[in-house]
Amino acid sequence: MTLTRQQLFDITSVSITLPLPYFLAVWPYIDNVYVRKKTRGVTRGKPAYELWECRNRRKHTPSVAPGTNRPSRPGATCLVGLKLVWNHPREGEERTVTISRYSPEGHSHTLDDMDKQKRNSAVREIAGKAAKTAQPFEVTNAMMADPEALAAIGGKYLSRMDVKNAAMSYEADGARERRERAMDGERAERWQAKGDPDHSSNGVVPLTGTPIQAATEGSAPSANAPDGTGASPARADPATQPTSQTQASEPSGPLPGPLTATTLLLIDSQAGFTHPTYWGPARSNPSYETNVVTLLSHFRSLRAAHPGAGPNIIHVRHSSRDPTCPLHVDDPEGFAWMPYSVPLDGEPVVTKEVNSAFIGTDLEAMLRATGTRRL
Numbered sequence: 001m002t003l004t005r006q007q008l009f010d011i012t013s014v015s016i017t018l019p020l021p022y023f024l025a026v027w028p029y030i031d032n033v034y035v036r037k038k039t040r041g042v043t044r045g046k047p048a049y050e051l052w053e054c055r056n057r058r059k060h061t062p063s064v065a066p067g068t069n070r071p072s073r074p075g076a077t078c079l080v081g082l083k084l085v086w087n088h089p090r091e092g093e094e095r096t097v098t099i100s101r102y103s104p105e106g107h108s109h110t111l112d113d114m115d116k117q118k119r120n121s122a123v124r125e126i127a128g129k130a131a132k133t134a135q136p137f138e139v140t141n142a143m144m145a146d147p148e149a150l151a152a153i154g155g156k157y158l159s160r161m162d163v164k165n166a167a168m169s170y171e172a173d174g175a176r177e178r179r180e181r182a183m184d185g186e187r188a189e190r191w192q193a194k195g196d197p198d199h200s201s202n203g204v205v206p207l208t209g210t211p212i213q214a215a216t217e218g219s220a221p222s223a224n225a226p227d228g229t230g231a232s233p234a235r236a237d238p239a240t241q242p243t244s245q246t247q248a249s250e251p252s253g254p255l256p257g258p259l260t261a262t263t264l265l266l267i268d269s270q271a272g273f274t275h276p277t278y279w280g281p282a283r284s285n286p287s288y289e290t291n292v293v294t295l296l297s298h299f300r301s302l303r304a305a306h307p308g309a310g311p312n313i314i315h316v317r318h319s320s321r322d323p324t325c326p327l328h329v330d331d332p333e334g335f336a337w338m339p340y341s342v343p344l345d346g347e348p349v350v351t352k353e354v355n356s357a358f359i360g361t362d363l364e365a366m367l368r369a370t371g372t373r374r375l
Helices: 005-009 020-029 111-117 121-130 136-143 147-152 160-193 211-216 243-249 288-305 363-369
Strands: 016-019 034-040 048-054 081-086 096-101 263-267 312-318 349-352
Touching: 005 020, 005 111, 016 020, 020 096, 020 121, 020 288, 121 136, 121 160, 136 160, 263 288, 288 312, 312 363, 349 363
Parallel strands: 263 312, 312 349
Antiparallel strands: 016 096, 034 048, 048 081, 081 096
16 A cells, blocks of 8 residues: 555545554654654553644644744644554564544645645655755755655745754764764774674674664765755655665664674663653654664564574663653553564563663673673
């Protein structure tokens, strides 16, 4: 099944079911329309689900700050709400997501109205990557060279300021990744200096140059762009071409060194972190869900291909001591795992009560017992 943005906008009470990788590929092109309202984990055998509502459903003052050209949003004029159910996969089948509209009426506005109010995350990511090697005005001109293609992915009202803001966000994410890679390199040098047999023989830098890094890093802007800036306008609706977004989840070969020396540590992947007010609206990693699904898929594929000798997967969850926190054990919805990262049999779970996962837990002993060298 292939869907356009308009079809995702016009979802009715008749549900549609999509493979999880495809859903994660197309949703960024429509996320300027909806905002997550509620997340519920797996309870009593029922699948987890999320409730999303139209951005124009929120109550706010329809005003514009003086001196700005941003269009005002009408207050609470659209009552559309969606329900996303994360289905349990049957043995040998791919996991799916079912989308349906639980509100009786459709949108009170058009998709074009929402594109005018806010740019979707897919357009912002394209602009941010391109602006890494070109000036914002060059990227804007290049993307607007094909207005029909740009409008098809939700970028009809893209401005130079949008590109500039996207570039700043993309650069911030890149700086964080560079710091992490530098830390990995320093650890590798220390291992080599100590004569560690798992690393000194081949100069392996943990997670550097491996399929894991390739899966979590964004691809570089195309060098074959018509204007030479690396910003190539899309020629078709990417919502109908999900394959490029999901290829990273396919194993491309074994990790260097013993597989058992590598451990994937997933920390605090819990529904409580989606609470709409407790943590605040800002997010430091907009691609978190996609990255987690990609990493889990790759590691689980390696474990299936190497029974008893594959990499390790450990899940860490937080049990807050504050009874008002969404991560308190008495709040089953918030304490539950995110639906896309529920531990499977054979994947240990560590429960912590403080920020550090090593305090008051057996995590260190578990890592030493498995001979973990790459985390």
